[in-house]
Amino acid sequence: MTAMLDVRGLTVDFTGQRPHRAVDGVDLALAPRERLAIVGESGSGKSQLLLACIGLLAANGRAAGSVRFDGNELLDGADAAARVRGSGIGFVFQDAGGSLTPHRRIGEQMVEVALARRGTSKRDAAGAALDMLERVRLPDPAGTLARYPHELSGGMRQRVAIALALVARPRLLFADEPTTALDVTVQAEVMALMAELCDGLGMALVLVTHDLGVVAALADRIAVMYAGRIVEEGTASALLSHPAHPYTAGLLASVPRLSGATGGELPTIAGQPPAPGMTFAGCRFEPRCPRSAEPCRVTDPPLEARAAVRVACHFPAGSERAR
Amino acid sequence: MNGGLTVRDVVVTYPRGEAGRTLLTAVDSVSFSLAPGEILGLVGESGCGKSSLGRAILGLVPLAGGAIQWQGRRIDTLSRHAFRAIRGELQLVFQDPNACLDPRMTIADSVGEPLRSLEPGLPPAARTARVSGILDEVGLPASLTVRYPHQLSGGQLQRAVIARALVVNPRLVVCDEPVSALDVSVQGQIVNLIGRIRRDRGLACLFISHNLAVVANLAERVLVMYCGRIVESGARQSLLGAPLHPYTRLLIDSVPDADPVRARRLLARHASPAAQPPVTAAAGCPFVSRCTLAVDRCRTLMPPLRDFGQGRHVACHRADEWRDGLPTSLPD
Numbered sequence: 001m002t003a004m005l006d007v008r009g010l011t012v013d014f015t016g017q018r019p020h021r022a023v024d025g026v027d028l029a030l031a032p033r034e035r036l037a038i039v040g041e042s043g044s045g046k047s048q049l050l051l052a053c054i055g056l057l058a059a060n061g062r063a064a065g066s067v068r069f070d071g072n073e074l075l076d077g078a079d080a081a082a083r084v085r086g087s088g089i090g091f092v093f094q095d096a097g098g099s100l101t102p103h104r105r106i107g108e109q110m111v112e113v114a115l116a117r118r119g120t121s122k123r124d125a126a127g128a129a130l131d132m133l134e135r136v137r138l139p140d141p142a143g144t145l146a147r148y149p150h151e152l153s154g155g156m157r158q159r160v161a162i163a164l165a166l167v168a169r170p171r172l173l174f175a176d177e178p179t180t181a182l183d184v185t186v187q188a189e190v191m192a193l194m195a196e197l198c199d200g201l202g203m204a205l206v207l208v209t210h211d212l213g214v215v216a217a218l219a220d221r222i223a224v225m226y227a228g229r230i231v232e233e234g235t236a237s238a239l240l241s242h243p244a245h246p247y248t249a250g251l252l253a254s255v256p257r258l259s260g261a262t263g264g265e266l267p268t269i270a271g272q273p274p275a276p277g278m279t280f281a282g283c284r285f286e287p288r289c290p291r292s293a294e295p296c297r298v299t300d301p302p303l304e305a306r307a308a309v310r311v312a313c314h315f316p317a318g319s320e321r322a323r
Numbered sequence: 324m325n326g327g328l329t330v331r332d333v334v335v336t337y338p339r340g341e342a343g344r345t346l347l348t349a350v351d352s353v354s355f356s357l358a359p360g361e362i363l364g365l366v367g368e369s370g371c372g373k374s375s376l377g378r379a380i381l382g383l384v385p386l387a388g389g390a391i392q393w394q395g396r397r398i399d400t401l402s403r404h405a406f407r408a409i410r411g412e413l414q415l416v417f418q419d420p421n422a423c424l425d426p427r428m429t430i431a432d433s434v435g436e437p438l439r440s441l442e443p444g445l446p447p448a449a450r451t452a453r454v455s456g457i458l459d460e461v462g463l464p465a466s467l468t469v470r471y472p473h474q475l476s477g478g479q480l481q482r483a484v485i486a487r488a489l490v491v492n493p494r495l496v497v498c499d500e501p502v503s504a505l506d507v508s509v510q511g512q513i514v515n516l517i518g519r520i521r522r523d524r525g526l527a528c529l530f531i532s533h534n535l536a537v538v539a540n541l542a543e544r545v546l547v548m549y550c551g552r553i554v555e556s557g558a559r560q561s562l563l564g565a566p567l568h569p570y571t572r573l574l575i576d577s578v579p580d581a582d583p584v585r586a587r588r589l590l591a592r593h594a595s596p597a598a599q600p601p602v603t604a605a606a607g608c609p610f611v612s613r614c615t616l617a618v619d620r621c622r623t624l625m626p627p628l629r630d631f632g633q634g635r636h637v638a639c640h641r642a643d644e645w646r647d648g649l650p651t652s653l654p655d
Contacts, residue, residue, distance in 0.1 A: 041506040041508055041509075042476070042477060042506055043476075153370075154369065183368040183369055183533045184533055184534050184535070184574065184577040184578060184579065185368060185573060185574065185577045186368070187577070187579065188576075188577045188579070188589055188590075188592070188593040189593045191590060191593070192590045192591075192592075192593040192594040193594075195590055195594075196594060210506045210507055210508075211507045211579065212507070212581045213507070213578075213579030213580055213581045213586075214579050215581075216579075216580065216581045216582065216583045216585075216586035216587075217583070217586035217587050217589060217590040218590075236583060237583055240581055240582070240583055241583070250508065251507065251508055252581050254507045254508045254510065254511050255507060255579070255580070255581045256507075256510065256511070256514075256534065256536035256537045256540055256578075257536055257578070257580065258535065258536050258539060258563055258575060258578055265515045265518070265519075266510075266511035266514050266515055266540055267511060268508065268509075268511035268512045268515065269508040269509075269511075272476045272478060272479065272509075273476060273506070273508075275476070
């Protein structure tokens with residue numbers, strides 16, 4: 001596989017009042033047009049992983065390791081990542097209102113981003129802005145260009161944020177919880193829209209979310225993160241039908257379903273996600289794990305290939321103890 | 324009915340436009356009842372009026388019409404002062420812990436605060452005992468109670484918010500999207516906790532959410548709200564198994580699912596609808612612009628909420644045509 005994005009041994013450290021390592025040795029590769037979902041709870045490091053790749057970590061954060069996009073190292077100084085933002089890698093965040101500037105019209109903001117693409121004239125940029133608002137299926141694209149963000153509903157703002165991320169025609173889109181703040185009906189529409197845009201524009205996607213229910217339709221491949229590490233990674237179909245890691249199995253069981261709605265207790269994962277800065281002797285998931293045993297308390301399991309997935313667990317599904 | 328809550332033809336409006344000359348009707352003639360110890364689910368999208376309805380019940384927003392009775396007594400006409408006497412019986416669990424817990428107070432102080440204001444005569448030792456009892460009941464370890472909100476995880480904060488609502492021993496709680504801001508893995512813990520506490524204490528509960536799957540896992544009876552009105556209500560099993568309103572069908576068909584096959588059908592179902600501008604139509608069914616089954620009279624005549632028997636009510640002109648329920652709109 002020729003990787004478009006190649007992440008090797010990435011770590012992200014934060015200094016300050018609560019120094020901690022948010023991402024701890026992550027390897028990931030993404031082919032052109034591939035769709036990858038990174039799934040994990042708050043504090044798992046999934047968002048910091050994205051921000052590190054595009055050079056947008058907070059001032060007290062520091063990334064080490066290697067992130068290559070089209071063969072170019074992005075961790076070499078701030079400029080390297082800035083050059084790919086917009087026309088190489090676009091990004092959408094959870095809070096669409098927050099990524100739009102409140103006092104500037106939608107059109108101005110889109111033209112500014114469209115101009116980031118080399119060789120784009122002002123007229124081309126205006127055309128690209130209108131084209132992208134049509135692609136995200138806003139009811140009145142031309143009228144929307146003249147509007148301010150507060151004049152739009154939440155679902156429409158999220159569509160504009162997606163259009164803004166795509167107007168410079170990036171080859172890769174980073175989307176961090178793009179549907180979490182939305183109603184379920186709008187969620188489904190935004191997911192369908194993202195699938196359609198990836199196909200139509202030949203774009204690769206990295207989608208970050210805490211909800212496995214959201215990724216099943218969109219992702220070719222899924223990486224599950226826990227406490228800064230990838231604990232399981234594989235094709236969406238393999239991972240969703242036969243999760244090997246007990247954490248993946250727990251996340252899957254936790255998705256609220258209509259079919260099981262009988263008033264009984266919902267399946268849950270015991271305990272809380274680890275607080276930032278917590279240290280572990282063995283496996284990071286061990287304190288919450290139903291399969292925990294002696295080796296889990298002593299040795300941190302490495303991420304190893306097993307059947308159709310890579311998994312970091314002493315007792316993955318199918319092993320003696322898991323039965 | 325003597326016990327419980329009775330909501331009759333409740334209307335809530337907000338001023339809007341320049342100088343508030345026009346009115347926005349957030350809740351439009353809503354009626355329902357909630358028996359003591361019953362849990363009722365209220366589902367709808369943001370802006371449908373579900374939070375306004377919840378707040379109206381608790382006396383936090385004034386009514387523009389209708390009446391609310393609690394334990395056989397009318398409460399919407401009570402003065403602020405008179406409402407204080409029953410404030411402890413009716414409590415609200417917020418979605419956002421940050422809006423409810425003071426960042427400068429410890430968890431134990433925040434949880435004890437309603438006692439200080441509603442039961443001022445309680446000796447400090449008794450107050451401390453009540454607080455530690457309730458924190459134990461919601462599963463917060465004693466070691467966390469001297470901490471501040473920023474030191475707790477989202478799930479722990481939500482437990483504290485629930486403790487704060489329960490410490491005054493209410494008879495009814497309104498839970499407004501109590502799990503929407505939480506990780507999926509923690510949502511189940513909180514839903515189970517609310518279910519367990521409600522059973523143990525025999526609490527009446529109105530549980531509000533935009534996710535039908537979350538509501539249906541907890542509530543025996545469900546109200547579906549759209550544009551300020553109840554468009555369908557009924558027992559969980561019949562409403563989920565045989566929805567009669569096209570909007571209920573849409574909500575069911577929008578629940579995200581980790582099953583890849585159903586997920587792809589869901590994606591195909593929701594592909595390429597234009598984003599809908601909020602409906603402001605004066606006449607006709609408020610759902611008409613999103614409804615795939617609309618006919619002429621839906622555009623001109625507001626459908627009344629009709630009784631379909633066995634506790635089922637539906638506001639759709641065509642519901643008689645599919646009395647066995649609307650089939651799924653997901654493609655094969």
